[in-house]
Amino acid sequence: MASIPFHFLVLCSIILSITFPIPSQASFRPKAVVLPVTKDSSTLQYLTTLYQRTPLVPVKLTLDLGGKFLWVDCNRGYSSSSYSPARCRSTQCSLAGSKICISCFTGPLPGCNNNTCGLSPDNTVTRTSTDGEVARDVVVVRSTDGSIPGPVVSVPKFLFTCGATFLLQGLPSGVQGMAGLGRTRISLHSQFSASFSFDRKFAICLSSSSTSSGVAFFGGGPYMMLPGIDVSKSLIYTPLIINPVSTASSYFAGEPSTEYFIGVKSIKVNGKQVPLNASLLSIGKEGNGGTKISTVNPYTVMQTSIYKAVVGAFVKELSQVRRVAPVKPFRACFDSNSIGSTRVGPGVPQIDLVLQSSSVYWRIFGANSMVQVKEGVLCLGFVDGGLSPTTSIVIGGHQLEDNLLQFDLATSRLGFSSSLLFRQTTCSNFNFTTKA
Ligand SMILES: *[C@@H]1O[C@H](CO)[C@@H](O)[C@H](O)[C@H]1NC(C)=O
Ligand SMILES: *[C@@H]1O[C@H](CO)[C@@H](O)[C@H](O)[C@H]1NC(C)=O
Numbered sequence: 001m002a003s004i005p006f007h008f009l010v011l012c013s014i015i016l017s018i019t020f021p022i023p024s025q026a027s028f029r030p031k032a033v034v035l036p037v038t039k040d041s042s043t044l045q046y047l048t049t050l051y052q053r054t055p056l057v058p059v060k061l062t063l064d065l066g067g068k069f070l071w072v073d074c075n076r077g078y079s080s081s082s083y084s085p086a087r088c089r090s091t092q093c094s095l096a097g098s099k100i101c102i103s104c105f106t107g108p109l110p111g112c113n114n115n116t117c118g119l120s121p122d123n124t125v126t127r128t129s130t131d132g133e134v135a136r137d138v139v140v141v142r143s144t145d146g147s148i149p150g151p152v153v154s155v156p157k158f159l160f161t162c163g164a165t166f167l168l169q170g171l172p173s174g175v176q177g178m179a180g181l182g183r184t185r186i187s188l189h190s191q192f193s194a195s196f197s198f199d200r201k202f203a204i205c206l207s208s209s210s211t212s213s214g215v216a217f218f219g220g221g222p223y224m225m226l227p228g229i230d231v232s233k234s235l236i237y238t239p240l241i242i243n244p245v246s247t248a249s250s251y252f253a254g255e256p257s258t259e260y261f262i263g264v265k266s267i268k269v270n271g272k273q274v275p276l277n278a279s280l281l282s283i284g285k286e287g288n289g290g291t292k293i294s295t296v297n298p299y300t301v302m303q304t305s306i307y308k309a310v311v312g313a314f315v316k317e318l319s320q321v322r323r324v325a326p327v328k329p330f331r332a333c334f335d336s337n338s339i340g341s342t343r344v345g346p347g348v349p350q351i352d353l354v355l356q357s358s359s360v361y362w363r364i365f366g367a368n369s370m371v372q373v374k375e376g377v378l379c380l381g382f383v384d385g386g387l388s389p390t391t392s393i394v395i396g397g398h399q400l401e402d403n404l405l406q407f408d409l410a411t412s413r414l415g416f417s418s419s420l421l422f423r424q425t426t427c428s429n430f431n432f433t434t435k436a
């Protein structure tokens with residue numbers, strides 16, 4: 001498969017030479033690192049692969065934008081001579097924010113040691129969590145100059161949490177855990193930034209195809225997509241908002257959410273304002289309401305009253321097109337033969353998420369609003385989240401595809417590119433070919 005960033009055997013030989021220090025390589029300081037992101041066609045999850053352990057093995061993970069940290073199943077097949085549990089009251093435990101000390105009676109084994117601090121790894125797809133030990137092991141990734149992959153680089157003591165085999169339920173087969181990019185000191189971007197002295201920035205660009213991979217960058221731009229387009233140069237910015245109350249399935253009182261919220265103030269369809277209950281759009285005292293971005297929801301989820309209003313406005317603007325029987329989980333479906341096509345997908349009314357001012361909006365075009373559910377049928381790809389979901393709007397994967405999103409933690413703002421299709425490129429156009 002051409003999208004695999006580098007061949008594993010090649011990687012092994014490169015690692016071997018890093019393990020035995022060679023001055024020129026030891027002093028190599030990456031500008032940024034890059035991970036491939038593929039889409040699983042059956043679960044619609046976005047997957048990435050890291051290399052971890054000694055000897056190194058590829059570890060396939062579900063990417064979780066709001067996730068707290070990296071967790072992997074340590075119970076089945078974890079073997080590594082460089083694994084080390086984080087001892088209670090160590091600096092690693094305080095960095096991880098762990099407040100518990102655990103014992104284990106069937107070890108010592110990876111995931112089962114005495115006097116180790118613990119965290120709760122979360123399967124955010126099924127909303128299941130468990131307790132697991134915090135540990136360290138080597139992680140290896142590709143560096144990049146922003147246009148092609150460069151030498152591999154390693155983080156010798158990358159902190160993660162041990163999950164359990166049952167926690168993998170709901171993830172695609174072969175996946176061994178989740179890669180969290182949330183707002184914590186031990187999420188992937190935080191550890192890459194700390195290890196390589198990067199700017200506290202990362203970007204994701206999800207591919208709409210399950211056969212060619214998208215990309216995640218850590219450390220900042222440029223973000224070059226073939227044919228030579230630097231996407232970092234033309235981003236629109238909006239503040240990232242911290243939800244003071246955790247939105248995880250298990251947490252301690254007083255913990256803020258590790259997910260990324262933005263301030264959607266109103267929604268327009270074809271330039272016309274959709275009447276909405278504005279109080280649902282702000283974050284309430286209990287952390288409910290507001291708008292977040294999620295890579296574990298395949299489609300945007302809206303609280304029922306917002307959903308009905310947006311679908312109603314959309315159907316009205318598209319009244320010249322024949323509606324057909326709805327296909328679950330969608331409600332508004334159309335005969336695609338009577339919808340024209342444009343550079344940015346099916347020619348349907350634009351949906352704008354209006355942000356901090358009327359001139360700053362996230363515009364959703366047909367490629368991101370419509371889902372082809374079968375031959376001849378296109379549905380509006382939003383789903384009803386019920387009357388009282390924790391978060392009123394969850395912007396999901398289909399709406400993120402072929403849009404680059406940059407999360408800048410230092411300035412607390414989101415940069416978004418809008419549809420790359422306008423610029424005749426896509427998120428699968430990062431050149432993953434390594435130099436011979
Ligand atoms: C943890 O300590 C208990 C009690 O001292 C002991 O029985 C157990 O074997 C130890 N477990 C490990 C993993 O060392
Ligand atoms: C608007 O939403 C808030 C928060 O859910 C709710 O308390 C209020 O009753 C709603 N107002 C209307 C007019 O539906």
Ligand SMILES: *[C@@H]1O[C@H](CO)[C@@H](O)[C@H](O)[C@H]1NC(C)=O
Nearest residue numbers: 148149226431433434435436
């Ligand atoms: C992709 O990068 C490789 C070097 O890593 C280069 O040889 C190749 O020409 C590039 N492909 C394109 C389409 O620019």
